[in-house]
Amino acid sequence: STSPVTLRLQGVLSFTTGVEKNDTTIRADFPFVQTPWIGTGSASGPTNTLIIPDLTVSTAMPVEAGTYNNVTITGTGAASFNGPVQVNGKLTVMKGGVLNTRGVLATSCLPITGPGSFVLEAGATLGVCNSDGIAATGATGAIQLSGSRTYSNDASYVYNGSDAQTTGAGLPSQVRSLTVNNSAGLTLNNGGLRIAQMLTLTNGDLNTSSRQIL
Numbered sequence: 001s002t003s004p005v006t007l008r009l010q011g012v013l014s015f016t017t018g019v020e021k022n023d024t025t026i027r028a029d030f031p032f033v034q035t036p037w038i039g040t041g042s043a044s045g046p047t048n049t050l051i052i053p054d055l056t057v058s059t060a061m062p063v064e065a066g067t068y069n070n071v072t073i074t075g076t077g078a079a080s081f082n083g084p085v086q087v088n089g090k091l092t093v094m095k096g097g098v099l100n101t102r103g104v105l106a107t108s109c110l111p112i113t114g115p116g117s118f119v120l121e122a123g124a125t126l127g128v129c130n131s132d133g134i135a136a137t138g139a140t141g142a143i144q145l146s147g148s149r150t151y152s153n154d155a156s157y158v159y160n161g162s163d164a165q166t167t168g169a170g171l172p173s174q175v176r177s178l179t180v181n182n183s184a185g186l187t188l189n190n191g192g193l194r195i196a197q198m199l200t201l202t203n204g205d206l207n208t209s210s211r212q213i214l
Helices: 007-013
Strands: 055-057 060-063 066-068 071-073 078-081 085-087 090-093 098-100 117-120 125-128 149-151 156-159 174-181 194-203
Touching: 055 060, 071 078, 090 098
Parallel strands: 055 071, 060 078, 066 085, 071 090, 078 098, 090 117, 098 125, 117 149, 125 156, 156 174, 174 194
Antiparallel strands: none
16 A cells, blocks of 8 residues: 655654764763763763953952952053952052952952962052051951062052051052041051152041151
C-alpha cells in the first residue's frame, strides 16, 4: 500500500538539531547542572571564573561597594567611595583627580582595603574621613591597602571626618594645600608640616604642638 508519510512529513519526523545527547556527564551532586563542553578537548567538569573589573572614573560619581582590580581616577574624575571597597591592583588618583573616602552618606566612611597599592599623584586631592587620617603602612587610617602607598608632597589633603581626627603619620611633611572641614577638629601628628600654598579652615580647628609648626 502507499505510505501515508509524505516527503514533508518525513522531513519533520527526521528533523535533528545536530545535538543528540549530552556532551558531558551530569553532576551527581547539587547543583546538578554541568558546565557545557567547549572546544575540541574533553570536558573537565564545572569551572567558575571570577572576573574582577577595572574601574576608570572620569567624572564626578559615587563608587559603590565592591572588589576592583585597577582603579584610576583621571584628572576630570571625582570619586566618592560608598565602601567597603577592595582594590586588588593599583588605585591611582591622577593630577586634577579627587578621591573622597567619605561616601554620599555621612555613615559611609570605611577604609579602602585589599592587596593592591595606592598612588596619589602631584596635583591630585585626597579627602580623608577616617579618624586616624592616613598611614604609610599597616591596617590603620583611610588607606589600608597592603601594597605600597605613595602620597605626593605636591597634592592637596582634605580632612572631612565627623569625629576628631589626626592627620596620621602618612601625611607628607610638605603638602600643596590642607583643608580642615571637621567641626571636631584636626590634630597634626605626622612630625611636622609645611604647606606650600594654602591652609583652609572651612570648619573646625587645626591643633598643633611646638614641634609641629606649620
